Every structure is written in C-alpha cells, then in structure tokens.
Amino acid sequence: MRSTFRRGEMSLAEPAALPAAAPAKSRPHVVRRLSAGFKASLPAYLLLLPSLIFLGAFTYGAVGRVIVDALYQRATPRAPSRFVGLDNIAAVLADPAFTGAVVNNLIYAVGTVVPSMALAFLFALALSRTNAVTSALRAALFLPVLIPMVAASALFLFIFLPNVGLLDHYIGRLLPVLPNWLGDPDIALAAIMVITIWKNAGYYMLFFLAGLQAVPEDAMEAAYLDGAGPWPRLRYIILPELRPTFLFVTVIAILNAVTQVDHVFVMTQGGPSNATSLVLFYIYEQAVEHYDVGKASAATLLSLGALMGLTALSFRTLASREGGP
Amino acid sequence: MNPFKYPVKWLFKDVPLATRNEITPKLGFALVVLLTLIWLIPFLWMVAATLRPASDGINAMAELMPSLKPTLDNIRDAWEIGDFPRYALNTTLICTGILLVQFVTVTLAGFAFARLSFAGKTLIFYLFLLQLMLVPVLLIVPNLTLVAKLGLYDTLTGVMMPFFASAFGTFLMRQAFEAIPTELEDAALIDGASVLARIRHIYVPLSLPSFSAFAIVSVTSHWNDFLWPLMVINSPDKRPLTVGLSVFTKTAEGTQAWGTIAAGTLIVIAPLLVTFLIFQKRFISSFITSGIK
Numbered sequence: 001m002r003s004t005f006r007r008g009e010m011s012l013a014e015p016a017a018l019p020a021a022a023p024a025k026s027r028p029h030v031v032r033r034l035s036a037g038f039k040a041s042l043p044a045y046l047l048l049l050p051s052l053i054f055l056g057a058f059t060y061g062a063v064g065r066v067i068v069d070a071l072y073q074r075a076t077p078r079a080p081s082r083f084v085g086l087d088n089i090a091a092v093l094a095d096p097a098f099t100g101a102v103v104n105n106l107i108y109a110v111g112t113v114v115p116s117m118a119l120a121f122l123f124a125l126a127l128s129r130t131n132a133v134t135s136a137l138r139a140a141l142f143l144p145v146l147i148p149m150v151a152a153s154a155l156f157l158f159i160f161l162p163n164v165g166l167l168d169h170y171i172g173r174l175l176p177v178l179p180n181w182l183g184d185p186d187i188a189l190a191a192i193m194v195i196t197i198w199k200n201a202g203y204y205m206l207f208f209l210a211g212l213q214a215v216p217e218d219a220m221e222a223a224y225l226d227g228a229g230p231w232p233r234l235r236y237i238i239l240p241e242l243r244p245t246f247l248f249v250t251v252i253a254i255l256n257a258v259t260q261v262d263h264v265f266v267m268t269q270g271g272p273s274n275a276t277s278l279v280l281f282y283i284y285e286q287a288v289e290h291y292d293v294g295k296a297s298a299a300t301l302l303s304l305g306a307l308m309g310l311t312a313l314s315f316r317t318l319a320s321r322e323g324g325p
Numbered sequence: 326m327n328p329f330k331y332p333v334k335w336l337f338k339d340v341p342l343a344t345r346n347e348i349t350p351k352l353g354f355a356l357v358v359l360l361t362l363i364w365l366i367p368f369l370w371m372v373a374a375t376l377r378p379a380s381d382g383i384n385a386m387a388e389l390m391p392s393l394k395p396t397l398d399n400i401r402d403a404w405e406i407g408d409f410p411r412y413a414l415n416t417t418l419i420c421t422g423i424l425l426v427q428f429v430t431v432t433l434a435g436f437a438f439a440r441l442s443f444a445g446k447t448l449i450f451y452l453f454l455l456q457l458m459l460v461p462v463l464l465i466v467p468n469l470t471l472v473a474k475l476g477l478y479d480t481l482t483g484v485m486m487p488f489f490a491s492a493f494g495t496f497l498m499r500q501a502f503e504a505i506p507t508e509l510e511d512a513a514l515i516d517g518a519s520v521l522a523r524i525r526h527i528y529v530p531l532s533l534p535s536f537s538a539f540a541i542v543s544v545t546s547h548w549n550d551f552l553w554p555l556m557v558i559n560s561p562d563k564r565p566l567t568v569g570l571s572v573f574t575k576t577a578e579g580t581q582a583w584g585t586i587a588a589g590t591l592i593v594i595a596p597l598l599v600t601f602l603i604f605q606k607r608f609i610s611s612f613i614t615s616g617i618k
Contacts, residue, residue, distance in 0.1 A: 034444075041443030043520055047433040048449065054430065054490035058468055059456050065467035119360070126350075126357035129339060137361045139605055143368060145612070146601050147594040148549035150567045154574045154590045155367040158374070158386070158583050166370055169387030198364065203612065210613050224343035230350055259462040262551040266571050280462065280552070287466045288556060296466045304463060311458040318454060322496040323503075325450035 063304065069297035081294075088298035098299060100274050101282040104189060108278060109257035111189075112196040117249055119201040124208030125234075138209070141202040149199065149262035156195050157182075157267060185275035188268055192276050195263050200256060204249050211245035212238070244317060251314045258307060279303050374587035375399050386583050399588035406576065406585065409592050411562060412569035419484050419554070419565055420544045426489045427543060428536065434490075435498025436524050440510075456492040462552060469556050479559040488547065494539045497614060501535035502528050538611035541604075548597060566593050 070088050072081040092098050123141055127134040144152065159166040160181035172178045181191045215238055223233050261278050264270060270277035270285070277285075279299065287296035311318070319325070328335040333351060344350065369389050376395040377385065385392070403409070437443070438450065461468070468487050469478075477483030505528060513523050529536075551567040558564055564572070570593045577586045601608050 037444040041441075041445070044437040044441040044443035044446075047437040047441070047520070051430045051434040051453075051490040051495060052449075054486070055452070055456055055492075057471060058461070058487040058490075059459050059464070060452070062464040062467040062471070063459060065470065066464070069467065069470075122353065123357055123360070126354045131336070131339070133336060135605075137357065138609070139602070140361050141364055142609065143598065143601075144364065146545060146597050146608075148551060148567045148570070150549075150551050150571050150574075151590045151594045152367070154570060154586055155371055157574065157578065158370070158586065159367060161583075164383055164386055166366070166387045166389075198367070202364075206609060206613050221341070224341050227343070230344070230347055255458075255460055259460050262567075265552065265555070266574065283463075283466060284552070284556075287469070293466065293470070300463060300466055304459070307460075307463070308458060315454075318457065319451070322454060322457075323500055325447040 120204035431494030
C-alpha cells in the first residue's frame with residue numbers, strides 16, 4: 001500500500017520528468033486516490049483499531065461463527081463435526097421446545113413491554129414537575145433498575161412462595177383457592193412478567209421524563225389559554241411530541257424481553273413443564289446442558305434474525321440519536 | 326403555604342393557574358403514590374426479614390412490620406454461608422477491568438469519530454451502531470467457544486473480554502469531544518503536540534462528566550451481569566456477586582432460610598443502592614443517555 005502511494009505522490013510532484021513516472025500515470029486513477037485516502041485516514045484507523053479488534057472478535061466475528069456453527073453438527077459431543085447445511089435450523093424449527101419457547105417469549109414480550117411502558121408513562125406524567133416529593137418518588141421507582149435481576153428473583157421467590165409467602169399472606173386470603181404462583185404452568189409466566197415490569201418501569205420512566213421536558217412550552221400555554229382539559233392536552237400535544245420517545249423505548253423494551261431473562265434461570269429453570277422457557281433459556285440449555293452447539297447456534301441465528309429485522313425498522317432513529325455518521 | 330395543612334394545594338402550587346382546579350392530574354398523582362408504595366414492598370420485606378429473629382416463626386416471615394426484637398443474626402449467617410467478600414472482590418475486579426480497558430478504547434475511537442475525517446467513516450459508524458443491536462447476551466454461545474479457544478475459560482479476563490469495546494461509550498465520548506472548541510486544540514497543534522498528547526491533555530480533562538456518566542452505566546450493567554459469567558466461570562472462588570447470590574439462594578431455599586436469603590440479597594445490592602442514593606442526580610442523567618448499552 002505504502003509503496004504504491006509513494007509512487008503516486010512522486011508522479012504528482014514531478015509529472016513526466018522521470019521515466020519511472022510513466023507506469024504510475026497509467027495506473028488507474030482510483031487506486032491512487034484510494035491509497036492517498038488511506039494514508040490520510042491512517043491515524044483514524046489506528047485510533048479505531050483497539051475497538052475494532054474487540055468488536056471484530058466478539059460481535060461481528062461472533063455472528064460469523066454462529067452462521068458457520070449452525071451449518072455443522074456432531075453425532076456425539078466428541079465426534080468430528082460434519083457439514084449438515086440447514087438441518088440444524090430445520091431441527092430447531094421442528095423442536096416443540098423451541099416453538100414453545102418462541103410462543104412464550106412472544107407472550108412475555110407483549111405482556112411486559114405494554115404494561116411497563118404504560119406504567120412508566122403514567123409515572124413520568126405524574127412526576128414531571130420537580131420538587132422534593134416527586135424526586136423521592138422517582139428515586140423509589142428507580143431502585144429496582146439498579147439491582148441485579150438475580151437479587152430481584154431472590155426477593156420474589158419469597159413473595160410468590162406458596163402459603164407463607166408475601167402474596168399469599170396478604171392477598172391470598174381473599175382468594176377461594178391459593179394459587180401456586182410459580183408452580184402452576186398457567187400462572188408461572190405471568191408471575192415472571194410481574195418481576196420484569198417491576199424492574200423496568202422505572203427505567204423507561206426516565207426516557208419519558210426527558211421527553212416531557214422537551215414538549216414545547218408555548219404549545220402547552222396555548223392549550224391552557226384555549227381551556228383544553230388534561231385529556232385533550234395529552235392526546236393532541238403530549239402524545240404526538242413523545243412519538244420518538246415511545247419508539248425508542250419500545251425498541252429497548254423488546255430487546256430486554258429477549259435478553260433480560262436471568263430470573264427464568266434462577267426461579268423456574270424454564271418450568272413448570274416448559275411454561276416459562278424463553279428463547280435465550282432454550283439456547284443456553286442446548287449449548288450448556290445438551291452440548292449441542294449446532295442447534296444452539298441455529299436458534300441464536302433465528303433470534304438474531306428476528307431482532308435485526310425488528311431493529312432495522314428503528315435504525316434511522318437510533319442513528320440520529322447517536323449523532324449520525 | 327403550609328405543606329401539612331394543605332398537602333395537595335402545596336404539591337400543585339407550581340402548576341399553571343388554568344389547570345389548578347383539574348381533578349385528573351391529582352387522581353393520577355395519587356395513583357402513582359400508591360404504586361410507588363407497592364413498588365417498595367419487596368425492599369421493605371427484605372429489610373424487615375433481614376432483621377427478624379428466627380424465633381418469630383415461619384408464619385411471621387411475610388409480615389412487613391419489622392420485628393420488635395430486631396437481630397443481626399441473619400446478616401451474620403449469610404456472611405458465613407456465602408463467600409460474599411470473595412464474590413464482591415471478583416465483581417469489583419471484573420467491573421474495574423472492563424472499565425479501564427473501555428476508557429482507552431472509547432476515548433480513542435470517540436476522538437476519531439469526533440475530530441478526524443477518514444475514508445469509510447459512514448461505514449464504520451454503522452458498524453459500531455450495529456453493535457448496539459447485536460446484544461452481547463445473545464452471542465453467548467459463539468463467544469464462549471472463542472473464550473475457551475483463547476484459553477480464558479474459567480478466568481475473570483474471559484468474563485471481561487467481550488465488553489472491552491463499547492459502541493455506546495464511543496458515541497458518548499464522540500459527543501463530548503465534539504463539544505470542545507477546536508481553538509483549544511489549535512494552540513497545542515502549534516506547539517507540535519501529537520494526537521495522543523492532545524487527547525490526553527485537552528480532550529480527556531475536559532470530558533470528565535461524560536466519563537463519569539459512562540462509568541456509572543458500565544459499572545451498574547456489569548455489576549448486574551449474570552448469564553455470561555455463569556457460563557464462563559466454573560470455580561466457586563471466581564464467582565461474581567450475581568452468580569454467588571444465585572447459588573447461595575438455591576442452598577438457603579432448601580432449608581427455608583428466608584431471613585438469610587433476604588440478608589444475602591441486602592448484602593449484594595447495598596453497595597449499589599447506597600452509591601445511587603448519594604449520587605442520585607448523576608445516576609439519573611447517566612441512565613438517560615444510555616438506553617442501549
């Protein structure tokens with residue numbers, strides 16, 4: 001690269017004076033420009049290199065390895081791997097445990113994203129003015145965001161404990177039959193969702209609070225002058241203004257619904273009878289418990305595809321939020 | 326106005342005059358107060374259960390009213406059963422290691438995006454942006470294989486490595502650097518300072534608030550990481566707090582030692598909660614910039 005450039009430079013400095021410049025002149029113009037561009041860009045590339053090495057190994061490279069791994073299979077954990085094409089993907093799609101996990105994850109996503117965002121928006125609306133009381137309430141609602149999902153699980157294990165647990169102690173008496181919150185396949189997923197909502201609503205509230213700060217003052221004042229009540233103000237000024245915030249929060253909330261599932265590992269292990277098995281848990285089970293890297297990779301690939309498709313829709317929003325290229 | 330005599334009026338004293346008689350916002354506020362109390366219940370129970378003596382019996386375990394004879398026995402038991410100082414040390418090492426390397430990578434890359442023009446800038450920007458969506462948690466399987474190949478299975482370095490580069494941090498630093506006037510740098514350029522010297526002596530000192538915002542988001546998120554260290558770490562003495570707590574919970578659950586579990590949880594979350602309560606404003610503004618880490 002370097003020598004190419006030197007020759008190019010020489011030909012610019014002393015055109016046609018040297019015989020050696022003749023081949024350089026016939027060299028395609030593009031190459032010369034590219035190499036000049038590379039030299040000028042070199043300092044930037046060196047600064048980006050450390051980041052690109054790690055991103056290359058653990059992000060882009062990882063995606064590449066997932067694609068390759070998904071195409072190979074071993075008969076036993078020690079057998080040599082052989083190329084099987086799309087067999088792994090077909091096997092995963094035909095696996096009722098996987099389709100079950102996908103269905104569970106869809107229910108879990110809708111059942112956590114919608115309520116936690118609605119609550120977060122309500123919190124933000126009520127606490128948008130700043131005084132000692134609202135600050136204290138915001139801090140209290142934000143506490144669950146800071147604690148590890150594992151710690152939240154430890155607390156909710158007792159809350160959901162049959163008979164002696166917190167829920168049964170206080171609310172259970174009102175019910176004719178005490179439900180087994182984590183042990184009943186019909187209820188366990190909902191119980192898991194409650195934890196997620198509790199943990200994330202305070203986080204999403206922050207984005208809505210920031211969004212509400214940006215609602216133009218004069219639009220609100222015009223509404224007051226016109227005598228618009230709270231609902232019309234919400235419907236015609238606040239909600240349209242917060243559209244980008246809603247979009248952004250929806251994306252993070254959906255990503256969280258796929259990735260933030262530590263409580264499944266700690267509390268239910270996907271049970272009872274796979275009722276709380278989510279996609280990430282399925283991937284973990286295939287890789288760590290069944291040593292089936294092929295199937296785990298195929299499942300990873302499918303979920304990556306789904307998430308990428310989804311986030312592609314919001315790529316523009318995200319790019320402009322990060323300041324554009 | 327007396328806040329205790331007219332609490333509602335006092336709370337709504339700064340709303341626009343035209344809306345002062347509206348009922349809906351006040352009902353909404355009351356609902357949020359009620360929900361906040363519900364939100365705090367798990368924490369209240371944790372504190373009450375931690376301080377409750379075993380002599381209160383299993384049926385009093387769910388009471389939110391603290392026991393009249395508070396005890397620190399549960400904390401002592403949890404401290405003895407779980408190897409919490411060791412777990413805390415491991416978590417601290419992981420968070421510090423990640424953060425130190427990240428500081429270097431995001432500063433350099435952030436500077437390149439903020440101040441240099443180079444061929445393929447748009448393409449590289451989108452490559453970085455892509456990392457925000459290729460959430461590392463989803464890539465646990467290929468990354469575990471790579472960490473094992475590098476001989477880093479069951480090491481703290483293996484836990485840290487996938488997070489050494491951060492697109493979020495890069496974009497945050499880029500924003501901070503772009504806000505620094507170029508005139509400052511021109512003086513240094515005349516003095517013949519190299520790129521690295523300019524970054525170190527001009528850009529970094531002027532961007533400390535952004536570094537602290539990034540540090541808060543990075544440390545809280547890696548303090549709470551569970552699945553990745555669970556897969557990489559095998560030896561009990563290398564477990565971080567989250568993995569340690571999950572093992573501890575499983576053991577104590579078997580013996581129905583709920584007071585001990587509450588105490589263990591309290592030990593694990595106390596450092597972050599206390600730091601948050603001290604630096605509340607800073608935490609909140611840092612988290613607003615995060616979104617996707």
